Amino acid sequence: MLLAAAVCPCPPLLVPEVAAGAAPEMDTARAACTDALGVLAAARPELLVVVGPAGPGDGGTFPQGTRGSFKGYGVDLDVRLGAAAQAAAAERELPSSLAVGAWLLERTGWADAPVEGLGAEETLAPERCAGTGRELGGRADRVALLVLGDGSACRTVKAPGYLDERAAPYDAAAARALAAADLPALLSLDAALARALKSSGRAPWQILAGAAEGADLDGDLLYEDAPYGVGYMVATWS
Template identity: 45%
Template sequence: MIVATAVCPHPPLLLRELTGSRDAAADLRAACEKAVAELLAADPDTVVVVGGADTSAEDVRGRVPVRSFGGTGERVPPREALPLSLAVARRLLDSAGCRAPVEMTAVAWDAGAEETAALGRRIAARPGRVALLVMGDGGACRGEKAPGHLDERTFEVDGAVRTALETGDPAALTGLDPDLAAELLIAGRAAFQVMAHAAGPGQRARLLYDDDPFGVLYLVALWRPGHTPEA
């Protein structure tokens, strides 16, 4: 049974070592830390993390490869490195003092409807109290200096994602078009769709963060089983 779901983005700047003396991601990190703290307050038996990667894999293990993202420190061999989405999740959970077992799942950026649905159903069917941490960015085409430059189509699609997360609407997430999402560099599309199938309808939802400081939409949200939006 899923007792709580949190959504966080995964920009490298959430790794504090990469921000230097001026922490450009301080507000976003604070929102993510709040979301993870509330997720763990649901007293889960297990935390399941879902994040995008080049290939899908379950029970992913590894270390946070800070140096690979432009930081300093120990070199982590590629075979031992977590993908960025799971690395940021690992850091957030460690910072929150997570004591529950953590199981990490990578879902391919281009995973189709059947794969995301099947993975979501497997997570939903797990026994015990499960907290789901979903790592995913919105569109990266929200300005001339954005990674994907400006694409006006992203505002409508990103707006649908934002509304879905704010209102607890899984159907809107499963309706995202994979090809269009890829064109708009919506890195969280597959993870969001896994979440939608895992959590199901009837969610009490709360949006904690909504901004695009680097031309990429970052959303932080919390879902709990229920029937009405939280105040």
């Protein structure tokens, strides 16, 4: 059963080495992510699953010890999913979102439970997301999720997706749902609209909603902002 979840954004800019001179601009978001992971540690799970968006062909499961890299962003920095001492041989590298998740876990010194990764392709239909979440919630008696994903990337004219007037209402609806642990509201997020607004969080959030069915968790929104015109949210469910 799902005991706790932390929802964090997953831009590579969250990693100071990638952000370089702009790193201080994400300090508040990083601090909120640290607080959110503290909630996961306090829950003392038997299994932690890191869920994040993945591109076509990059989804699926990733065992503990899978390596990720930020070399594609010009930084010689590697991470591993979970304890390096238990590294598992894997042919595939972590997708970018899960690499950010692995970095967050390393940064906070996670050593509380086995860790697995799940890359969710952004085209995954809401009903399939919910079904995947139910399966995750049933993996162990005490399951926690680290859920990675961003809101819209269309909040300003300088945003990656330019300005779209639908972006702010979409992000506001997602933030309200995350703050209230509102499962129906998360599951009602429109997949086509999310793709149009370049929101990578829709599928992972809906997986979270499926995993939380019957868990009766309370939500808390720790951070919401749109630096660089992209909606970033940090929340906890416990």
